[in-house]
Amino acid sequence: MKHLIAPSVLAADFANLQRDIEMVNQSQADWFHIDVMDGVFVPNISFGFPVIEAIRKHAAKPLDVHLMIVDPDRYLAQCQKVGASVITVHYEACTHLHRTVQAIKDLGCKAGVSLNPHTPVALLQDIIQDLDLVLIMSVNPGFGGQKFIERTYDKIRALRNLAAGRNDSLLIEVDGGVGPANAAALVQAGADVLVAGNAVFAAADPTEVIAGLKNVSPQIQHA
Numbered sequence: 625m626k627h628l629i630a631p632s633v634l635a636a637d638f639a640n641l642q643r644d645i646e647m648v649n650q651s652q653a654d655w656f657h658i659d660v661m662d663g664v665f666v667p668n669i670s671f672g673f674p675v676i677e678a679i680r681k682h683a684a685k686p687l688d689v690h691l692m693i694v695d696p697d698r699y700l701a702q703c704q705k706v707g708a709s710v711i712t713v714h715y716e717a718c719t720h721l722h723r724t725v726q727a728i729k730d731l732g733c734k735a736g737v738s739l740n741p742h743t744p745v746a747l748l749q750d751i752i753q754d755l756d757l758v759l760i761m762s763v764n765p766g767f768g769g770q771k772f773i774e775r776t777y778d779k780i781r782a783l784r785n786l787a788a789g790r791n792d793s794l795l796i797e798v799d800g801g802v803g804p805a806n807a808a809a810l811v812q813a814g815a816d817v818l819v820a821g822n823a824v825f826a827a828a829d830p831t832e833v834i835a836g837l838k839n840v841s842p843q844i845q846h847a
């Protein structure tokens with residue numbers, strides 16, 4: 625499978641959101657990455673359901689919703705209602721992760737679990753077969769524009785090994801500090817979905833950057 629590109633709307637111009645969404649629609653991007661922050665799980669607040677609903681009205685591609693919030697169970701149904709195709713919760717925010725994952729699937733959405741940089745992938749051993757996606761944070765969540773943590777490559781490889789034979793269709797998503805400088809290496813390590821915020825929206829030609837991320841060194845991609 626060719627890897628997917630998910631521009632993070634967090635880095636878009638909120639005063640020109642429709643324009644930026646149309647740009648993504650016209651580009652080679654695959655998903656819209658939507659970062660929801662509650663000011664409790666992470667030290668920042670982003671946006672909530674009215675904004676996601678407004679995005680949905682214009683978005684012609686699936687919404688990949690990344691919940692950086694405590695007690696996400698309270699908001700899963702609302703997420704689905706405003707148009708999420710993928711709902712990702714944080715391992716660190718879920719006491720009963722298995723129940724949360726089943727609830728996401730019961731809503732008809734793809735279920736993702738995200739790991740903070742300090743959380744080992746081995747902790748997913750007993751749930752990996754139930755997941756559609758694992759999002760590896762390659763920065764500490766809360767802000768766009770941070771420096772990529774190099775240790776992420778080892779985590780992607782470890783996760784691919786953990787999933788082998790247990791869940792071969794698992795999507796591995798990488799989020800934070802991703803851009804043209806590391807995209808090829810991430811895909812080579814086993815990443816299936818690249819999230820990019822500032823690398824896309826702060827660029828002079830965002831469409832061109834998306835095309836570059838989508839078409840990195842295909843000869844070295846994993847099968």
Ligand code: DX5
Nearest residue numbers: 632765766768769801821822
């Ligand atoms: C960070 C968010 C990311 C963020 C990535 O907490 O989860 O999705 O938007 O932004 P960049 O690509 O600028 O690091």
Ligand code: ZN
Nearest residue numbers: 657659690799
């Ligand atoms: Zn994110």
